[in-house]
Amino acid sequence: MKNDFPEQRARIAALVGLEGDTTHLEEALTHPSFSNERRDLPDNQRLEFLGDAVLGFCVGELLFKQQPNANEGVLTRMRAQLVSAEALCLWAREHELAKALRLGRGAEAAGLGDATNVLADAVEALVAAVFLERGLDAARALCSRIAEPALRGISPELDPKSELQERLQAQSGVAPSYELVETDGPAHDRSFRVEVRHQGVLLGEGRGKSKRAAERAAAAQALSQLVSPDAPDEEGP
Numbered sequence: 001m002k003n004d005f006p007e008q009r010a011r012i013a014a015l016v017g018l019e020g021d022t023t024h025l026e027e028a029l030t031h032p033s034f035s036n037e038r039r040d041l042p043d044n045q046r047l048e049f050l051g052d053a054v055l056g057f058c059v060g061e062l063l064f065k066q067q068p069n070a071n072e073g074v075l076t077r078m079r080a081q082l083v084s085a086e087a088l089c090l091w092a093r094e095h096e097l098a099k100a101l102r103l104g105r106g107a108e109a110a111g112l113g114d115a116t117n118v119l120a121d122a123v124e125a126l127v128a129a130v131f132l133e134r135g136l137d138a139a140r141a142l143c144s145r146i147a148e149p150a151l152r153g154i155s156p157e158l159d160p161k162s163e164l165q166e167r168l169q170a171q172s173g174v175a176p177s178y179e180l181v182e183t184d185g186p187a188h189d190r191s192f193r194v195e196v197r198h199q200g201v202l203l204g205e206g207r208g209k210s211k212r213a214a215e216r217a218a219a220a221q222a223l224s225q226l227v228s229p230d231a232p233d234e235e236g237p
Contacts (some may be wrong), residue, residue, distance in 0.1 A: 008100035015095055016130050016142055024132050026102075026124035031118060033104030045127035051124030054131045055083050058143035077162055078154055085120035086213055087150035092119040094149065111188030116210050142191045160219035167226070168198050176203065176222070178215045 006101070018025045028044050030161050035043035063075050070078070081087060098113040101122060112118050123146060131139035154183060165175050176220065182193035195205045196213035206217025 006112075008096075011099045012095070012097065012126070016126050017138055018129060020134055024129035025126075027157035028129040029100050029122060030102045031104065031107060031112070031122075033107035033112070033224050034102040037104045039221075044122060047125035047128040048121045050131070051126065052083075054136075054139050055124055055127050055143050055146070057149050058127075058140045059083055060146055061140070077159055081154045081159060082147045082150050084150075084212060085116050085210055088120040088123040088146065090149040091146045092123050093154060098124055104196070111186065114188050115190070150235055160216050161221055162205075164219040172199065174199055176219070178218065180211055181205075181213075196222050198222075 003140050009022075009029065010019075012029065013019050013025055014020075016025075024047065027042050029045050030041060032043040032045060035041050046225045056079065060075070060079050063070070063078055064139040067078070068074060093114075097119055101102070101113045101118070103113055107113070125144070127139055127142060130142050166175065168176055176198045177195050179195050179197065180192060181195050182188060185191045189209075191207060191209065192211050193205060193207050194201050194211060194217075196215070196218040204218045204221030204223075206219070206221055208214035209216050
């Protein structure tokens, strides 16, 4: 069990600007599995709750300033991408956050420290820790750095799920539905397979390291297979 991790903790403290403050930092880096074995220590779930709200606000403010011509719908979709578990993990893995987490024996043995949801929760908890210790301006700066890697890879255009939903609802008034049909791989490296259907008809399937990523892949496949009403007939005369 990782009872002591001074070097990793000091590295993360310097990264987020919490040198000298250990109470909220240690709490942010404590997974519930560790607290379950040490009843006297709080885990990072309360901080994760607060950090989720702070992150959403700061990223929304960032997009509002950077995308002056984007409407509400576009801003909402972009924010959802930037605060997704996958986006948070880009930052977490870049800075090897997993090495600083305190995990219970079973969770550490299973490799949960590198799991997407575990890392995402820890990132949000760190945002809350910075907010509580240093205030909104410091949290705003951290959120900007966290969002930066994902921000480089997104576009104001519709993501596949949103585009598929808008197209199908415009045609029929009915949104597509997603079903998780398979989960495999070890706990720290899960793979998900999802099918997307519309009014009972299978439109596509996709795989991903999270259910959300698998749903996007399924939606992208469905979009690629949809035939436009004005598409030319592929058969010859």
